[in-house]
Amino acid sequence: MPAKPSPRLADVARAAGVSLATASRALSEPDMVREDTRSRVQEAVAMLGYVPHGAARALATRRTRTIGAVFPPVDNPIFAGATHALAQELAGAGYTLLLASHDYDADAELAATRALVERGADGMVLVGLDHRPETLALLERAGVPYEITWALDPGAMIHCVGISHRSASIRVTQHLLDLGHREIAVIAGDTRGNDRARERLAGVKDALAARGLRLPARRVIEMPFSVANGRKGFATLLKRAPGFTAVIGGNDPLAIGAFLEAQARGIDVPGRLSITGFDDIELAGELPPGLTTVRVPSAEIGREAGKRLLARLAGKAVPVIREMAAPLIVRGTTGPVAGK
Amino acid sequence: MPAKPSPRLADVARAAGVSLATASRALSEPDMVREDTRSRVQEAVAMLGYVPHGAARALATRRTRTIGAVFPPVDNPIFAGATHALAQELAGAGYTLLLASHDYDADAELAATRALVERGADGMVLVGLDHRPETLALLERAGVPYEITWALDPGAMIHCVGISHRSASIRVTQHLLDLGHREIAVIAGDTRGNDRARERLAGVKDALAARGLRLPARRVIEMPFSVANGRKGFATLLKRAPGFTAVIGGNDPLAIGAFLEAQARGIDVPGRLSITGFDDIELAGELPPGLTTVRVPSAEIGREAGKRLLARLAGKAVPVIREMAAPLIVRGTTGPVAGK
């Protein structure tokens, strides 16, 4: 199959009877070209089925109109929502998303980042603050602007858009404390390589400490995020350190798993046990009696990261830190401690 | 900020004391170069922090090592899983994913496809068979190999990896018929621009017709995929055309919504009402009593699409149609019709 070569801009120019330069301008700077020549060029484009050659354009302009994103498992619903919103935001500005995902693995993240930089990403979106030092160094050296999402740099040195996981977690814990709970268990996300999970756990400890309480290690279990692991984690806690009246889930799937397991064991929620989540996925509001959780505006985070990057590429300055609200959403899984 | 220009391969060559050509070979065809010169080049690379310029490489090789995917909302968990699997598969082969998503909008899909082709995608992944005719024509003209996912081309003319939604849907319906159900309602996905949703609905009708039954229009409602819409759809059906003993959901979220609404109304499932879904998302197995559904191997579809594309780019032939199994998973939401 000979597969005749795609038409180049020169072919368009010839067909339109103009010079290469004019054809180029007609496409990229339309109003620097006379009305009729412009339309001649456009006709030629349509006729030949011309598609610009991005690599050539990128080589000449040093811009790819591409933004790279390196995300942990995109199949986590919150990242999926952010990815979609980001892609949409970029598309609206003529940019395209280069996506790489990894399984909470800093080395894979570094490799992916390098791959995206090589592909010429004009900007990058990363998640969280846990990275190989080389990762950010690479971006700095290459002069690629980037945004950290979800988390916020405590030093306010790097551009971030996210929430304070710690203070949201403190609010959750205070809510339980206010309801009279003192014996609290935590099914945390895997904190290794995940600063958000760490901060959430730290927030629980902070809130307890503020009231002179502490969180015994036996009351904490770490599990990768999933409903199934929520069930398992809850079962383990029940065996290992029973007597708690509330469970704090590291995210909604974990909390929902705990809730389902409690239900399966005939434990009344919130009568005998309160449960909280984190993220506010759709199901949190739909599953009766409704999961008390923290609303993390994941889609907005994705969209905002895109907006900020586009603004910076356009030479506009944006505040280094963009903190989003993360309100506590009180629903039916939390209630006063039994016997109060 | 002057931002000194990134080092080019010529800088590396100079630092290593070799020619540009040799430096190039040392990096891309290591064993065409003597051991010691190769290591000299690598040192220079490390020293200068050299990162290859993808656009220049792409211009010269006419390959970007990039695969484009244009998906409907990536925040649907099944597409999210497929995206992740696809990205992983590609990364393993040194390829990167260019992702665009749209909201079941064929025009947006066409625009996205064009954007990815311009960016030089070496191959493309699309979803389903509903497209603007220009979309596939564009890919053909540009000579970009592509794979259709989820659905299968009835004509077996274009490369596909997916399942037969219609026959899976027939199996679901037969399962209900075998349980004695005759009054069946359907909460279908939005069939406009979504051939999978259409095929699933058609499958229900086929199965009924095979037993001399038909599906009254009042017993069918179409809703965009979501738990909330499952609830709404169920409520509407109940009001509009009560008397059914089974509900077929267009996907799992819709079915779960119907299930939750039924529970909220005190309708015993599966005692008085059977419910089925489609996809087998994680929650389908976790939510008691377990949702009867069809397992769609979404991650495998994504991975397989990647594999096939990589194989084709490597010049290997692959079967045009790759049909995956989509077994019926019988769980607790389906049972014999009441009073039998």
Added chain:
DNA sequence: TTGTAGGCGTTATCAT
């Protein structure tokens, strides 16, 4: 407003 020509950073084809 339009045309001419040099350059963007690599790869690949020749020699050597």
Added chain:
DNA sequence: ATGATAACGCCTACAA
């Protein structure tokens, strides 16, 4: 095994 050099397709001063 290595070096010189012509593409690759487009953009953009600069000139006209």
